[in-house]
Amino acid sequence: MTAQILVVDDVFANIKLLEAKLSSEYYDVISAKDGFEAIAKAKEHKPDIILLDVMMPGMDGFEVCKKLKEDFEVSHIPIVMVTALTDKSDRIKGLEAGADDFITKPINDVALFARVKSLVRIKMLMDELRLRDKTSIEMGIKQEASNTLLSDVSGSRVLLIDDDAVQGKQIVSKLSDTYEVEWIQEPDDGLARARDGNFDLILVSTLLTDADGLRLASQIKSQEELRNVPLLVLVDDDDKRIMLKALEMGMNDYMTVPVDKNEMIVRVRTQIRRRKYQEALKSQYQMSISMAITDALTGLYNRHYLNTHLSNMVKQALKNGKHMALMMMDMDHFKSVNDTYGHDAGDLVLKQLANLIIQQSRSSELAARFGGEEFVVLMPETDPASALAAAKRMRDIVEATPFKINAAGATIQKTISIGVASLHPDGDSAESLLKRADEALYEAKRSGRNKVTVSATLAPKGW
Numbered sequence: 001m002t003a004q005i006l007v008v009d010d011v012f013a014n015i016k017l018l019e020a021k022l023s024s025e026y027y028d029v030i031s032a033k034d035g036f037e038a039i040a041k042a043k044e045h046k047p048d049i050i051l052l053d054v055m056m057p058g059m060d061g062f063e064v065c066k067k068l069k070e071d072f073e074v075s076h077i078p079i080v081m082v083t084a085l086t087d088k089s090d091r092i093k094g095l096e097a098g099a100d101d102f103i104t105k106p107i108n109d110v111a112l113f114a115r116v117k118s119l120v121r122i123k124m125l126m127d128e129l130r131l132r133d134k135t136s137i138e139m140g141i142k143q144e145a146s147n148t149l150l151s152d153v154s155g156s157r158v159l160l161i162d163d164d165a166v167q168g169k170q171i172v173s174k175l176s177d178t179y180e181v182e183w184i185q186e187p188d189d190g191l192a193r194a195r196d197g198n199f200d201l202i203l204v205s206t207l208l209t210d211a212d213g214l215r216l217a218s219q220i221k222s223q224e225e226l227r228n229v230p231l232l233v234l235v236d237d238d239d240k241r242i243m244l245k246a247l248e249m250g251m252n253d254y255m256t257v258p259v260d261k262n263e264m265i266v267r268v269r270t271q272i273r274r275r276k277y278q279e280a281l282k283s284q285y286q287m288s289i290s291m292a293i294t295d296a297l298t299g300l301y302n303r304h305y306l307n308t309h310l311s312n313m314v315k316q317a318l319k320n321g322k323h324m325a326l327m328m329m330d331m332d333h334f335k336s337v338n339d340t341y342g343h344d345a346g347d348l349v350l351k352q353l354a355n356l357i358i359q360q361s362r363s364s365e366l367a368a369r370f371g372g373e374e375f376v377v378l379m380p381e382t383d384p385a386s387a388l389a390a391a392k393r394m395r396d397i398v399e400a401t402p403f404k405i406n407a408a409g410a411t412i413q414k415t416i417s418i419g420v421a422s423l424h425p426d427g428d429s430a431e432s433l434l435k436r437a438d439e440a441l442y443e444a445k446r447s448g449r450n451k452v453t454v455s456a457t458l459a460p461k462g463w
């Protein structure tokens with residue numbers, strides 16, 4: 001996943017510092033030295049995130065933020081305000097101006113990367129949702145874009161697990177204006193409640209007296225039905241080790257206690273919005289089933305939808321200077337399933353393969369049945385190396401999965417061949433991208449099957 005970040009600061013040394021930090025994590029950085037330049041560059045480059053200094057001469061960060069949020073062209077770009085550590089009123093003003101998150105100077109790397117990563121992820125889902133809306137509107141199966149409504153998350157359900165009576169009460173009071181909060185003081189009850197309560201977000205303290213909060217958080221996160229429920233942990237301000245560990249363990253973000261009210265509101269909001277976008281993508285898919293754009297046997301998108309959406313995705317990626325990739329896969333010796341076990345067994349195998357593909361794909365990816373036993377996955381914002389890794393994972397999973405061939409539960413082993421192609425920044429198109437993937441797939445078959453091959457012609461830098 002690659003992302004472009006606009007860094008705005010009037011002090012050149014600060015820009016350089018952030019540029020060095022962010023580049024080391026492979027973000028693409030552009031910069032602006034004042035508010036006017038920031039607005040101009042935001043409109044020109046449409047970055048994925050803006051890191052905005054508050055204190056700047058001429059136009060301060062609040063005013064820049066407000067102007068950007070009022071401008072339809074750029075209002076969807078998440079803004080992180082870089083504020084002074086001491087000044088709480090900055091955060092209130094930032095919130096009023098529409099900021100999506102805050103970080104304080106001097107900048108702590110863990111905080112910086114956590115915020116940027118969360119926001120890049122949500123931006124990516126949002127972009128894909130907007131694109132699918134566009135495709136659906138073009139295909140005449142939808143009247144207007146719906147996702148603008150999703151930014152309102154008030155009334156969402158939050159579960160707080162914290163045994164500290166004073167701290168818990170403060171957090172509940174800070175969040176209750178906006179969210180419906182349930183507070184569990186007994187950590188032992190936390191897991192069961194998390195499972196049953198249908199929450200939009202879960203907050204777990206890592207400062208529990210008699211229990212290991214991080215372990216509890218990780219137990220919650222590992223429940224299949226809670227996998228997509230955002231989980232934030234409360235950590236001690238000085239405990240960098242726990243912050244890092246929490247993020248490594250897959251928690252969505254952390255907040256340091258005592259928690260600033262405004263910071264908490266935005267951070268909770270960001271995570272709930274991410275979940276809502278994921279759900280919107282899912283429900284769009286559900287809707288698509290009744291719209292004749294999915295394939296009847298497998299339930300995946302059909303070739304017609306794929307073609308329309310691919311062409312939009314390619315245009316968007318070229319316009320924004322983004323990576324994108326696709327994989328085309330085909331089951332090896334599928335005909336022999338039909339010949340040996342009958343056509344119904346073949347159908348059953350195809351359905352199971354489609355389910356595997358869905359399970360393996362991320363919410364922003366789009367899986368389609370391209371033809372008979374051929375499938376395509378579109379991967380927005382995916383660089384060539386990640387696309388190759390995803391294809392290899394898919395190949396491995398298929399090889400390791402027994403496919404049922406009848407109701408009695410008899411199974412067979414199958415493999416797939418995959419061709420991967422990545423978008424080239426100049427002169428590429430949906431047609432040529434598909435063609436290269438198809439050629440790579442052919443090569444994978446020719447070289448013995450159960451293989452992943454990357455398209456050689458027009459391979460972008462990095463191969």
Ligand code: GH3
Nearest residue numbers: 330331332333334335336338343346347372373445
């Ligand atoms: P290869 O490894 O070269 O891909 O060999 P293969 O046997 O998988 O490929 P081939 O293209 O020779 O055969 C594909 C077969 O898939 C032929 C066709 O009858 C069958 N097929 C296509 N669509 C369906 C379907 O919806 N259901 C079933 N059961 N079979 C299908």
Ligand code: MG
Nearest residue numbers: 330331332334
């Ligand atoms: Mg085949």
Ligand code: MG
Nearest residue numbers: 330372373374
């Ligand atoms: Mg085939």
